[in-house]
Amino acid sequence: MAHTIAVLPGDGIGPEVMDQALRVLDSVKEKFSLEVSATTHLVGGAAIDDSGTPLPADTLAACEASDAILFGSVGGPKWENLPPDIQPERGALLPLRKHFGLFANLRPGVCLPQLIDASPVKNELISEGFNVLCVRELTGGIYFGTPKGREEREGEEAAIDTMVYRRSEIERIAHVAFKAAQGRDKRLTSVDKANVLAVSVLWREVIEEVAKQYPDVTLDHLYVDNAAMQLIRRAPDFDVIVTGNLFGDILSDEMAMISGSLGMLPSASLAEIDEKGLSFGMYEPSGGSAPDIAGQGIANPVAQILSLSMLLRYSLGAVEAADAIDAAVAKTIEDGFRTGDIYSKSEGETLANTKEITDAIL
Amino acid sequence: MAHTIAVLPGDGIGPEVMDQALRVLDSVKEKFSLEVSATTHLVGGAAIDDSGTPLPADTLAACEASDAILFGSVGGPKWENLPPDIQPERGALLPLRKHFGLFANLRPGVCLPQLIDASPVKNELISEGFNVLCVRELTGGIYFGTPKGREEREGEEAAIDTMVYRRSEIERIAHVAFKAAQGRDKRLTSVDKANVLAVSVLWREVIEEVAKQYPDVTLDHLYVDNAAMQLIRRAPDFDVIVTGNLFGDILSDEMAMISGSLGMLPSASLAEIDEKGLSFGMYEPSGGSAPDIAGQGIANPVAQILSLSMLLRYSLGAVEAADAIDAAVAKTIEDGFRTGDIYSKSEGETLANTKEITDAIL
Numbered sequence: 001m002a003h004t005i006a007v008l009p010g011d012g013i014g015p016e017v018m019d020q021a022l023r024v025l026d027s028v029k030e031k032f033s034l035e036v037s038a039t040t041h042l043v044g045g046a047a048i049d050d051s052g053t054p055l056p057a058d059t060l061a062a063c064e065a066s067d068a069i070l071f072g073s074v075g076g077p078k079w080e081n082l083p084p085d086i087q088p089e090r091g092a093l094l095p096l097r098k099h100f101g102l103f104a105n106l107r108p109g110v111c112l113p114q115l116i117d118a119s120p121v122k123n124e125l126i127s128e129g130f131n132v133l134c135v136r137e138l139t140g141g142i143y144f145g146t147p148k149g150r151e152e153r154e155g156e157e158a159a160i161d162t163m164v165y166r167r168s169e170i171e172r173i174a175h176v177a178f179k180a181a182q183g184r185d186k187r188l189t190s191v192d193k194a195n196v197l198a199v200s201v202l203w204r205e206v207i208e209e210v211a212k213q214y215p216d217v218t219l220d221h222l223y224v225d226n227a228a229m230q231l232i233r234r235a236p237d238f239d240v241i242v243t244g245n246l247f248g249d250i251l252s253d254e255m256a257m258i259s260g261s262l263g264m265l266p267s268a269s270l271a272e273i274d275e276k277g278l279s280f281g282m283y284e285p286s287g288g289s290a291p292d293i294a295g296q297g298i299a300n301p302v303a304q305i306l307s308l309s310m311l312l313r314y315s316l317g318a319v320e321a322a323d324a325i326d327a328a329v330a331k332t333i334e335d336g337f338r339t340g341d342i343y344s345k346s347e348g349e350t351l352a353n354t355k356e357i358t359d360a361i362l
Numbered sequence: 363m364a365h366t367i368a369v370l371p372g373d374g375i376g377p378e379v380m381d382q383a384l385r386v387l388d389s390v391k392e393k394f395s396l397e398v399s400a401t402t403h404l405v406g407g408a409a410i411d412d413s414g415t416p417l418p419a420d421t422l423a424a425c426e427a428s429d430a431i432l433f434g435s436v437g438g439p440k441w442e443n444l445p446p447d448i449q450p451e452r453g454a455l456l457p458l459r460k461h462f463g464l465f466a467n468l469r470p471g472v473c474l475p476q477l478i479d480a481s482p483v484k485n486e487l488i489s490e491g492f493n494v495l496c497v498r499e500l501t502g503g504i505y506f507g508t509p510k511g512r513e514e515r516e517g518e519e520a521a522i523d524t525m526v527y528r529r530s531e532i533e534r535i536a537h538v539a540f541k542a543a544q545g546r547d548k549r550l551t552s553v554d555k556a557n558v559l560a561v562s563v564l565w566r567e568v569i570e571e572v573a574k575q576y577p578d579v580t581l582d583h584l585y586v587d588n589a590a591m592q593l594i595r596r597a598p599d600f601d602v603i604v605t606g607n608l609f610g611d612i613l614s615d616e617m618a619m620i621s622g623s624l625g626m627l628p629s630a631s632l633a634e635i636d637e638k639g640l641s642f643g644m645y646e647p648s649g650g651s652a653p654d655i656a657g658q659g660i661a662n663p664v665a666q667i668l669s670l671s672m673l674l675r676y677s678l679g680a681v682e683a684a685d686a687i688d689a690a691v692a693k694t695i696e697d698g699f700r701t702g703d704i705y706s707k708s709e710g711e712t713l714a715n716t717k718e719i720t721d722a723i724l
């Protein structure tokens with residue numbers, strides 16, 4: 001079956017790590033006889049420079065004509081002072097999520113046992129590493145709720161945002177999270193602020209209801225302030241976390257930082273599953289465009305390569321190819337190859353640049 | 363001048379650490395000839411057990427008749443399954459904050475150089491310890507904004523909360539934060555989500571405006587997701603942080619966890635400053651009621667004792683007494699006294715229980 005993917009390298013280290021991901025794509029295409037054609041398009045700051053907008057119409061059209069989007073990263077100091085709406089990150093990501101209904105954001109927070117030195121957390125708290133999956137609702141909540149904007153309150157200027165969730169929105173992300181937990185250690189932690197937010201009370205109610213369909217999964221609830229603490233102290237105790245858009249934004253980034261290997265972490269933003277069990281999706285590294293090291297050929301390409309693997313798995317159904325990439329990455333780390341961000345100068349480690357670590361993976 | 367304070371020990375370790383704080387109060391009253399009378403009242407779970415409500419009318423009346431509230435901690439498994447509204451934490455804290463207009467929550471996130479082993483963060487990232495002050499707006503934002511509740515959206519059940527800030531609310535917390543920064547290292551970080559929230563765009567605008575009155579303070583802005591990451595990686599780089607109610611809830615707890623010494627951290631929730639330069643305020647430990655160790659006499663009383671010190675400073679203007687308490691606590695830690703939560707078994711440390719460490723402070 002022939003597939004098309006839209007490749008959006010973006011800014012900063014985006015293009016250079018994307019180049020390496022495309023080398024990996026070529027390799028699995030050959031090895032597993034996949035028919036995948038990739039077309040490359042401008043997004044983010046690169047697109048602003050070219051046409052004044054972070055998400056040009058032809059880029060969007062190309063995404064529409066594809067089975068999935070492989071996204072690099074966007075943003076950088078050059079575009080930082082633009083109004084939020086047309087900044088590279090916000091101006092590209094939010095419209096893409098909304099347009100394609102990418103409601104389910106899956107962000108693994110993984111710290112491999114070999115990489116605990118790179119984590120900011122004390123080694124004894126994460127001695128075996130950890131593997132948490134954060135499932136974040138991505139098209140609802142306070143990001144998109146209305147009313148939103150300026151208005152007068154008590155006779156003076158005020159601004160408001162509306163956090164809103166409908167029952168069905170909570171249900172569908174709950175199913176994604178419970179199913180993910182079933183394929184892992186069968187433990188789900190739902191994070192909310194049900195002691196303060198009406199939305200969280202409904203959230204908790206619906207999660208409890210959906211839980212009845214997944215009796216094999218153990219469910220618990222944490223308030224978001226407590227979750228922000230517990231992740232630091234005991235990341236290894238978590239399996240799958242499910243939460244709304246805003247809390248997911250904060251906690252998944254926090255989790256990524258705790259893992260210490262931002263450059264290793266992919267993410268998937270998925271739409272509803274179709275008849276074939278596949279989703280349209282957008283796949284991107286969890287880290288940013290790292291303008292400080294862009295162009296030097298030293299960035300860690302693993303997050304981009306693992307994003308490709310998620311794309312193959314969830315949008316193309318090329319499970320064997322995805323497994324092969326995951327295994328190759330694991331082996332490369334076991335063999336001691338390290339880009340600068342995860343290099344701890346321990347015995348058995350080899351410092352590698354962007355291309356060299358990809359060579360090892362290939 | 364005679365002062366009255368309302369003492370609300372609450373649940374869990376609350377009463378036992380409060381006993382020690384009151385010993386310290388007696389000592390400074392004598393030493394500095396202060397006239398302070400303290401009356402004790404039920405709050406939280408203890409009040410629920412007694413009268414069915416976490417904040418009884420006579421407790422509230424006693425607080426109204428006082429210059430400040432010294433609060434212990436509330437909550438525990440016994441009351442966990444009550445509806446949020448009448449749970450000990452929410453049912454006591456939110457009404458007290460709103461009733462007394464306690465809009466400025468000051469939460470020091472301090473890790474003393476001697477206590478870095480107790481932090482979950484790697485020693486090399488915090489080798490000299492750190493001292494961050496989190497200034498959280500406490501009576502606005504999504505906690506209290508209306509509309510709030512259930513409503514129908516797109517033909518189905520939904521729940522909504524409203525995040526709202528008026529210009530004057532942002533201004534007054536900004537002044538508190540800038541003034542605090544002036545008394546410290548003159549650096550202020552404002553945390554928002556201005557790339558997504560209309561409220562944050564106004565927040566940033568007002569903070570920038572107020573900044574003009576404090577040209578000696580260096581201001582920068584961070585998005586909340588980024589702040590959640592940076593605090594872990596580089597807490598020592600921060601001086602004062604100012605943010606809204608919800609983000610402050612999350613970040614100040616995260617910061618407290620990073621410090622590793624929750625049992626050492628006090629907090630102050632202040633109302634507007636009066637003609638004498640003093641505020642009505644509520645003072646409480648940052649940590650919770652720790653029901654797991656309650657009643658054993660081993661809890662760390664320092665957070666409660668330092669809360670008393672903040673009370674003396676901000677509500678009673680007894681600066682000398684407050685300084686004396688702070689110095690005594692610092693000396694006690696230097697001398698190696700440690701309750702279990704901060705004991706790292708290093709040479710020169712003496713394991714102490716709740717009473718013993720207070721003896722040392724006295």
Ligand SMILES: CC(C)[C@H](C(=O)O)[C@@H](O)C(=O)O
Pocket residue numbers: 089090093094249557558587
């Ligand atoms: C750029 C921003 C709008 C975005 C978000 O808040 O969702 C980003 O932080 C993310 O998590 O992908």
Ligand SMILES: CC(C)[C@H](C(=O)O)[C@@H](O)C(=O)O
Pocket residue numbers: 195196225451452455456611
């Ligand atoms: C108990 C709860 C309502 C409260 C809050 O969210 O403000 C608590 O977490 C706090 O930070 O004091």
